[in-house]
Amino acid sequence: MDDGTKARPLPIRHGASRAVASIALALGRHGRWTQRVSGLLNPVSGSGDAPVDCVLVADPDAMGAMAMDALRAGGYRIVEVWTSGVETPSGAMSRIASLASARQRAASRVLSRAAAPVRRLRRPWAASLDNALEAAPAFDVLVCAGSQIIFPAAFLERLRGRAVNLHPALLPHYRGPRPLHALLIDGMADTYGGMTLHLITSEIDGGPIIGQRRVGLVDHGTPDNWQRAVMETMTPLLADDLRAYLAGRREPVPQLSGSGSYQALRDVPLHAAPDQTVDRIARYLAAAAGMQRHAMAVLPDPHRPRRFVVTGGVRIIGRPTGEAPVVSLGHVEFDALDARIRIRRMTRPERLLRKIRRRLAAVFRR
Numbered sequence: 001m002d003d004g005t006k007a008r009p010l011p012i013r014h015g016a017s018r019a020v021a022s023i024a025l026a027l028g029r030h031g032r033w034t035q036r037v038s039g040l041l042n043p044v045s046g047s048g049d050a051p052v053d054c055v056l057v058a059d060p061d062a063m064g065a066m067a068m069d070a071l072r073a074g075g076y077r078i079v080e081v082w083t084s085g086v087e088t089p090s091g092a093m094s095r096i097a098s099l100a101s102a103r104q105r106a107a108s109r110v111l112s113r114a115a116a117p118v119r120r121l122r123r124p125w126a127a128s129l130d131n132a133l134e135a136a137p138a139f140d141v142l143v144c145a146g147s148q149i150i151f152p153a154a155f156l157e158r159l160r161g162r163a164v165n166l167h168p169a170l171l172p173h174y175r176g177p178r179p180l181h182a183l184l185i186d187g188m189a190d191t192y193g194g195m196t197l198h199l200i201t202s203e204i205d206g207g208p209i210i211g212q213r214r215v216g217l218v219d220h221g222t223p224d225n226w227q228r229a230v231m232e233t234m235t236p237l238l239a240d241d242l243r244a245y246l247a248g249r250r251e252p253v254p255q256l257s258g259s260g261s262y263q264a265l266r267d268v269p270l271h272a273a274p275d276q277t278v279d280r281i282a283r284y285l286a287a288a289a290g291m292q293r294h295a296m297a298v299l300p301d302p303h304r305p306r307r308f309v310v311t312g313g314v315r316i317i318g319r320p321t322g323e324a325p326v327v328s329l330g331h332v333e334f335d336a337l338d339a340r341i342r343i344r345r346m347t348r349p350e351r352l353l354r355k356i357r358r359r360l361a362a363v364f365r366r
């Protein structure tokens with residue numbers, strides 16, 4: 001990838017140059033691959049009106065849907081969607097059964113927004129990505145938005161600086177798979193909330209930064225509104241910053257080695273549990289409404305963890321007692337790391353009412 005930061009001049013879509021042909025021959029590729037490499041080695045037009053062909057790598061969720069809208073608004077043409085999200089059931093009976101699955105229906109609605117072929121990727125990622133690249137139509141840039149797929153260095157080398165990622169935090173802070181959740185739980189949404197567009201490298205969320213937009217929670221009232229505002233910044237980042245990079249008008253800025261932070265999935269548990277402090281549990285419960293359908297408390301068990309839907313705040317009973325957790329119809333009680341606490345359980349009528357409210361809110365949003 002040379003220095004990994006310079007955009008290449010882009011597509012002359014009819015035929016390849018002599019240098020490109022020699023590269024394709026050396027790699028043992030023909031036809032389609034030669035055309036694709038040609039597109040990746042030549043600069044994109046500086047005109048903001050010229051369409052840019054892209055492959056979108058995303059899950060069928062809210063971020064994936066908004067990334068599709070942002071790409072269209074920025075003048076990009078999605079030629080294919082690569083996803084590791086919800087699988088399409090095989091077999092007639094499985095497909096019929098899936099019609100009753102809200103998750104399947106939601107995923108199908110999201111993927112249909114792209115108006116492009118969808119390719120399912122599976123582990124091991126290296127082989128799946130190589131196969132996808134061989135079969136994909138020619139494209140100018142690969143855009144990743146919220147996917148958990150890991151891109152091997154050898155695959156990225158083949159794209160030669162034309163793979164970018166949209167990360168919902170101000171890098172180098174809050175690298176990792178759950179930045180929005182971690183920002184809310186840590187109370188750092190006003191400090192590091194926003195979106196970063198960066199080159200994809202073999203270091204997770206560590207590539208040179210093309211552009212950023214800051215979005216503070218204080219300016220948007222609720223976690224839901226804040227998260228939507230963060231996602232909406234994908235539009236200017238793709239329409240302005242990425243196009244400037246592809247046209248050779250913007251130089252990505254490397255992230256400082258050793259700077260920022262990284263949170264793995266295990267570092268951002270989306271539940272309250274005995275191995276957490278009271279402060280952490282309280283911050284999680286306060287932020288849960290903006291992160292997941294219900295707040296959860298998880299208690300250890302010899303066979304399998306017990307999960308409970310909870311609501312409200314934390315009531316401190318006293319110091320840790322060393323006694324076993326107590327579960328009743330109305331609450332769960334257990335030792336946190338620094339206190340004995342009680343959290344109210346959400347009743348089934350409350351859960352039903354919340355579900356109805358969510359459905360009505362979704363209808364009005366449409």
